[in-house]
């Protein structure tokens with residue numbers, strides 16, 4: 001099953017909630033993860049079950065980064081705030097870097113998120129699940 005992470009900085013929380021509400025059906029039946037407050041806000045507005053990690057400034061970005069490093073994340077939607085400095089900037093940079101290291105699709109704004117989620121809905125990510133299934137044979 002595909003693993004998806006939702007993360008949003010405070011001034012983007014409303015955007016991510018509206019976004020996930022709009023595409024709730026696409027996210028149903030997926031393994032969903034988030035940083036603490038983002039997940040709480042999404043769960044209050046939808047029927048989705050989300051595994052919430054710590055809040056970003058307390059280590060949540062790093063916890064999601066760990067899943068990426070273990071090849072247990074397929075898509076990251078991270079609506080970051082480009083106009084406000086964050087106390088945990090190094091963690092944010094590390095998370096985005098790991099997406100690039102492991103070739104994980106990551107959207108940092110709503111326009112890209114929309115394109116990726118439409119692709120997900122169309123089945124464009126199915127190959128990731130296939131690779132996962134074939135893994136034992138590849139070893």
Ligand SMILES: O=C(CO)COP(=O)(O)O
Pocket residue numbers: 007008009010034035036037038039054055056057060061092
């Ligand atoms: O700070 C964040 C990502 O860098 C998000 O954390 P919260 O979802 O807990 O607000």
